Amino acid sequence: MGDQGKIQTVVWGTGNMGRAAIRAIDANPALTLSAVIVANPDKVGKDAGELAGVDRTLGVTATADVDAVLATRPGAIAYTASGDIRPDDAVADVCRALRAGAVVVTPAIYPLYDPTNAPAEIIDPVTAAAKEGGGSLFVSGVDPGWGNDILPILISGVAGAIDQVRCQEIFDYSTYDQPDSVRYLVGMGQPMDYEPMMVAPTVPTMVWGGQVRLIARALGVELDEIRETLERRPLEATVENVMGTFEAGTQGGLRFEVQGIVDDRPVIVLEHITRIHPSVAPDWPSPADGGAGAHTVIIEGSPRISLSLEAEEEGGNRAAGGNATAAGRLVNAIPWLRAAGPGIYDALDVPLTPATGKLRSSGRNPS
Structure with a gap:
């Protein structure tokens, strides 16, 4: 039409x-x-x-x-x-x-x-x-929002007993050509005593706490509190990417969690694992396929369920895919x-809708 x-x-x-x-x-x-x-x-x-x-x-x-x-x-x-x-x-x-x-x-x-x-x-x-x-x-x-709200909620629908719901964004920032955000908001390439705005105390809860509470509401869980954890790693060697030079000894990796706590135990966790180069923090989780980014949902319980989703756009870029x-x-x-x-x-109100009329393979659009 x-x-x-x-x-x-x-x-x-x-x-x-x-x-x-x-x-x-x-x-x-x-x-x-x-x-x-x-x-x-x-x-x-x-x-x-x-x-x-x-x-x-x-x-x-x-x-x-x-x-x-x-x-x-x-x-x-x-x-x-x-x-x-x-x-x-x-x-x-x-x-x-x-x-x-x-x-x-x-x-x-x-x-x-x-x-x-x-x-x-x-x-x-x-x-x-x-x-x-x-x-x-x-x-x-x-x-993205669906990875921290509707996706874990949907997956919970096929779970049995649940001990913890964990959502991970694992991302290599070297593919993300946004130097101001990467250098100053996230702190990549800054001295290790620099405090990135994104992980300043209370900021992660301000940004991601709503998603923790949304999942809790969907699961009928009453949280006692929300906590934050933070770990940072330096670059061991200088690296170059589309945003310029990132010197050895500056921040090369950032890992933090926003945790919904019940009985002193994290039951709903949003975790971010970000690097400026794949060599940083090899002991931290990486995308299952070795790519530059993934969104993972892990439900610890019976059964244990793990789902990793990778999206690519603009020539295979996973930042653009997200x-x-x-x-x-x-x-x-x-x-x-x-x-x-x-x-x-909110995400509990708005359903996912099928991609009606978007299939390109036939060259015909039913609309």
Whole structure:
């Protein structure tokens, strides 16, 4: 079918997640890309296909005029601008989109991964904006969201007795061309006495605690507390990658856990194992296939269940693959959210939907 009847969908932000969101919208027969919002003046006027790295033009040029886009009352907005170092701005942007009546999907507001436990200073204005405009919101996506919420919950459905649920992101950052985030947020290449923002005390719980609580809620578990652990390793030799030089003796590896505790025992664990080179910390877990990244769910119990998932995009890049699956989870939820009506939703509310109409092998699209 043509664009008639499709949900007019905007992508706001064209970084790693935004590029993937554009591709996911283009592939979804229920959606049509209606606008792309950018902050970088150099991107204004460029075709969305060029920004997303697809091999054709999409007929939508990027704009920095947020008001003009929102005035069109789009059906949905994929808000993929970063919220890491601008959380207040991200909340304000999402509220603007909700007041415009849009379905909003985003990975940017970490406390809303579990809106039932979100602080009032965040959930209250978001709820008010959704009520005022009739919009709806679904927040998921970091590391990616489905790997830390819906995937372990789904797998728990085939388990017997469960002792612990562990979600791991294992990642080689040498493939992730984001030098500011890698060097300063994560701390790779910094002196060992440098405190990376991502693992400063309480920050991991702020970012990933909502997902721990979401899993606990799904499993009917009441947590006593959430704890954090941290281990760092230096580079033994200088390495080079697309982001430049990382000197020997600087941070080369980072491993931390966010643990949901019951009776002084970690029962739900989100673990991150990140390196700037495969040689760092060989005793730490690595992807089962030896690749640059994987997302693993391990359920300790009877039976013991372990599942490792690897995704690749943009020429086999696993960082891009993780972004693509996170964007796919959000974008593909838009039709369900549109039908569900106004409100604030989480991963326990929003079902996974089949990839109807996306099979490319026959060259025919049933839509």
